[in-house]
Amino acid sequence: MKTPPTIFVAGSGQDVAQDGASAECGRGGLIRSSWIWYMVILATVFWALVFSLHSGMQGDLTSVLFKPSAISLPLLSSFTFDKNPTPEQAPVMAAEAAVADDRCAGRYIYMYDMPPRFNVDLLRDCRALRPWTDVGMCQYIVNGGMGEPLGDEGGVFSERGWFATDQFVLDIIFHGRMKRYGCLTNDSAFADALFVPFYGGCDIGRYLFSKNASIKDALSDDFVGWLVQQPEWRVMGGRDHFFVPGRTTWDFLRRGEAGWEWGNKLLLYPAAKNMTAILVESSKWSPNNFAIPYPTYFHPETAADVIAWQEKVRSLEREWLFSFAGGPRKGNGTIRADIIRQCRASSFCNHLHCGGAAAAKCNSPGAVMSVFQNSHFCLQPRGDTMTRRSTFDTILSGCIPVFFHPGSAYEQYTLHFPPEPDSYSVLIMHSDVTGRNVSIEETLRRIPPERVKTMREQVIQLIPTVVYADTRSRRVDFRDAFDVAIDAVIDRVARRRRGDPDGRQKWHA
Numbered sequence: 346m347k348t349p350p351t352i353f354v355a356g357s358g359q360d361v362a363q364d365g366a367s368a369e370c371g372r373g374g375l376i377r378s379s380w381i382w383y384m385v386i387l388a389t390v391f392w393a394l395v396f397s398l399h400s401g402m403q404g405d406l407t408s409v410l411f412k413p414s415a416i417s418l419p420l421l422s423s424f425t426f427d428k429n430p431t432p433e434q435a436p437v438m439a440a441e442a443a444v445a446d447d448r449c450a451g452r453y454i455y456m457y458d459m460p461p462r463f464n465v466d467l468l469r470d471c472r473a474l475r476p477w478t479d480v481g482m483c484q485y486i487v488n489g490g491m492g493e494p495l496g497d498e499g500g501v502f503s504e505r506g507w508f509a510t511d512q513f514v515l516d517i518i519f520h521g522r523m524k525r526y527g528c529l530t531n532d533s534a535f536a537d538a539l540f541v542p543f544y545g546g547c548d549i550g551r552y553l554f555s556k557n558a559s560i561k562d563a564l565s566d567d568f569v570g571w572l573v574q575q576p577e578w579r580v581m582g583g584r585d586h587f588f589v590p591g592r593t594t595w596d597f598l599r600r601g602e603a604g605w606e607w608g609n610k611l612l613l614y615p616a617a618k619n620m621t622a623i624l625v626e627s628s629k630w631s632p633n634n635f636a637i638p639y640p641t642y643f644h645p646e647t648a649a650d651v652i653a654w655q656e657k658v659r660s661l662e663r664e665w666l667f668s669f670a671g672g673p674r675k676g677n678g679t680i681r682a683d684i685i686r687q688c689r690a691s692s693f694c695n696h697l698h699c700g701g702a703a704a705a706k707c708n709s710p711g712a713v714m715s716v717f718q719n720s721h722f723c724l725q726p727r728g729d730t731m732t733r734r735s736t737f738d739t740i741l742s743g744c745i746p747v748f749f750h751p752g753s754a755y756e757q758y759t760l761h762f763p764p765e766p767d768s769y770s771v772l773i774m775h776s777d778v779t780g781r782n783v784s785i786e787e788t789l790r791r792i793p794p795e796r797v798k799t800m801r802e803q804v805i806q807l808i809p810t811v812v813y814a815d816t817r818s819r820r821v822d823f824r825d826a827f828d829v830a831i832d833a834v835i836d837r838v839a840r841r842r843r844g845d846p847d848g849r850q851k852w853h854a
């Protein structure tokens with residue numbers, strides 16, 4: 346069937362051109378012979394076609410010649426014009442369509458159903474979670490880790506979404522948000538990442554000042570031993586798993602076996618190194634752990650709650666050029682002492698002292714936030730470690746943070762902060778303040794007012810992605826710090842499965 350048309354189409358144009366040229370040269374015999382030749386070819390093709398159709402189809406010759414639809418079917422049988430799939434194609438096409446329409450495609454997470462000793466049982470003895478205080482953590486673990494509700498504190502806060510949240514409850518809050526994550530799956534083989542809800546921060550909080558290394562490590566040992574026996578673990582050896590210990594990385598990196606050394610060794614287990622660990626402060630020497638924001642006092646349910654708060658802080662009249670809420674700290678040089686000295690010496694600075702008898706004020710969310718809301722710039726030196734929860738309270742207040750070391754923010758929260766640090770913050774190197782006696786006041790006063798306004802707007806735009814939505818709500822309709830972290834984890838696991846490079850530089854939005 347294919348041979349006659351191929352011969353005809355390929356030869357016709359070329360042969361006609363040759364015949365025309367021959368006629369102009371007076372070679373009429375060639376013209377007559379070519380026409381005879383074509384008539385023979387056409388007759389051969391026609392009768393070959395008729396014979397083929399007649400032998401392959403039911404009915405007489407007349408029915409074949411005068412029913413085009415009967416002829417067209419065998420001629421088109423090698424093409425796919427019918428949109429209906431074959432029985433073999435249907436399941437595959439249905440699965441592809443389901444994936445295309447699945448809003449959770451590429452975002453499914455499997456959450457382990459952990460033995461309660463690894464999470465919720467730890468909360469039953471809430472006083473033991475912080476044994477060096479009278480009340481422990483009891484007031485902070487309620488409401489899904491958000492703590493007791495706050496009032497408006499004389500207009501400092503808005504009407505909805507404010508809680509007395511502790512800075513070290515990220516493990517509880519993250520678990521609460523995950524319980525209401527819209528793309529959970531019960532099939533670990535279908536998951537894009539696997540979440541392990543171990544309350545590592547609550548565990549070590551019980552024994553931070555213990556002198557017994559075995560006690561500090563006991564639950565971590567138990568946890569790792571249990572996890573590596575699970576069938577889900579064996580698929581990738583934990584490289585598709587993540588967990589949220591809930592404190593700074595330094596609480597889980599005890600190198601020695603002496604009981605007096607700080608923390609436990611949770612992040613040093615080979616199994617933990619395979620997973621992605623999410624904390625409020627990371628270590629650049631540990632490639633498996635990454636930092637996300639400290640919990641703040643604000644846990645909105647809806648985008649409307651966030652927008653209302655943004656409008657409030659955008660409209661505030663700010664009395665002070667800069668402020669500092671904090672006291673001196675041992676072990677981090679003289680930067681805090683120099684900051685306090687300069688602040689007290691300036692008529693443009695407001696200092697909320699957090700030492701001695703005045704320390705109670707710094708435990709008051711309303712007092713702290715009021716200071717920040719009344720300031721254009723808020724000083725953020727390092728805390729007991731390189732970072733501070735106060736950084737995020739500052740952002741929440743629409744106050745521009747002033748850092749004294751790039752490790753306090755820029756090297757930590759790469760997912761949640763813009764890549765251009767000077768778009769939302771100021772960096773005055775601590776060595777300039779302590780060594781060269783650089784004036785903080787003069788540095789900040791040199792920034793033009795229009796520039797200050799632009800920076801503040803950038804800070805205000807950061808608010809939704811540095812807060813954690815209400816852990817109890819199914820109404821969350823905005824992208825919060827939890828969502829940002831989840832996207833990064835899923836992306837990291839996907840890269841690991843592809844065999845891509847797995848470095849810290851990859852933890853970016």
